Amino acid sequence: MLIAVTRPVSQSLAHCELTHLSRESIDVALAAAQHAAYERLLSSLGAALVRVPAAHELPDAVFIEDTAVVLDEVAVLARPGAPSRRGESAAVAQALAKYRPVLCMKPPATLDGGDVLRLGRCLYVGRSSRTDQQGIEQLESLVAPFDYRVVPVEFTGCLHLKSAVTAVANGLLLLNPDWISAAAFPTCEAIAIDDREPHGANALEIAGVVIHPSQFPRTRDRLVQCGLRVASVDCSELAKAEGAVTCCSLTFETSSAATQTVRTDA
Numbered sequence: 728m729l730i731a732v733t734r735p736v737s738q739s740l741a742h743c744e745l746t747h748l749s750r751e752s753i754d755v756a757l758a759a760a761q762h763a764a765y766e767r768l769l770s771s772l773g774a775a776l777v778r779v780p781a782a783h784e785l786p787d788a789v790f791i792e793d794t795a796v797v798l799d800e801v802a803v804l805a806r807p808g809a810p811s812r813r814g815e816s817a818a819v820a821q822a823l824a825k826y827r828p829v830l831c832m833k834p835p836a837t838l839d840g841g842d843v844l845r846l847g848r849c850l851y852v853g854r855s856s857r858t859d860q861q862g863i864e865q866l867e868s869l870v871a872p873f874d875y876r877v878v879p880v881e882f883t884g885c886l887h888l889k890s891a892v893t894a895v896a897n898g899l900l901l902l903n904p905d906w907i908s909a910a911a912f913p914t915c916e917a918i919a920i921d922d923r924e925p926h927g928a929n930a931l932e933i934a935g936v937v938i939h940p941s942q943f944p945r946t947r948d949r950l951v952q953c954g955l956r957v958a959s960v961d962c963s964e965l966a967k968a969e970g971a972v973t974c975c976s977l978t979f980e981t982s983s984a985a986t987q988t989v990r991t992d993a
């Protein structure tokens with residue numbers, strides 16, 4: 728069964744972290760409505776929603792992707808690069824522990840889940856203002872026993888690796904070539920975003936459907952022309968907080984290896 732772990736929009740969202748964007752006023756009620764529509768879409772695609780309780784004192788808690796990397800055998804609890812976000816992790820670990828053994832990254836390493844793009848057994852990890860060399864190395868040593876390879880990649884211009892590139896089908900990427908080179912992914916083909924829509928590369932593929940922000944219709948047309956099924960969602964308010972569609976959920980298949988154990992000694 729497909730699980731999608733989400734967390735509600737915090738009332739304090741307007742105080743979110745911002746790196747590449749200037750602060751604009753955010754309509755929190757509209758953000759919550761857009762997030763609810765996103766959750767309904769995930770459900771309609773067959774995902775069972777698991778909601779982590781709201782944390783209104785943590786502005787960025789809705790962007791749950793950054794708190795963990797969930798693999799088939801194990802979940803790695805990340806240590807987010809922004810100190811204001813580190814309080815998000817504990818409740819996420821509790822939720823994930825029902826489905827996977829949870830391994831925890833240790834300070835001072837930092838890593839945001841938004842910087843980790845999984846393609847099969849390979850985890851491409853973006854070096855960013857949030858993910859440092861120690862974060863990359865810790866992730867590598869935590870996942871190596873499960874036969875995952877970690878490949879560091881460079882990108883520029885945006886917050887997370889998955890703002891620049893995501894997978895829209897097996898072996899097929901959607902990317903912004905100004906922010907990352909397709910040459911970093913030699914085994915894949917790539918669709919470029921429309922260059923008038925630089926933030927259009929963040930897409931979430933679920934059950935053969937590509938969830939994509941409705942703010943980027945020209946890029947959507949390119950996906951459709953490639954034969955992909957696309958479901959557009961309006962995430963304009965979350966975009967003002969530098970979020971999009973991958974960052975609002977952790978999605979994975981349930982595993983028979985599910986366990987209640989949280990290990991902090993890894």
Ligand code: CIR
Pocket residue numbers: 743744745746787790792793809812840841842886887889890968969970971973974
């Ligand atoms: C932050 O700066 O951490 C949040 N305002 C946005 C995080 C978006 N996360 C993501 O794209 N994975």
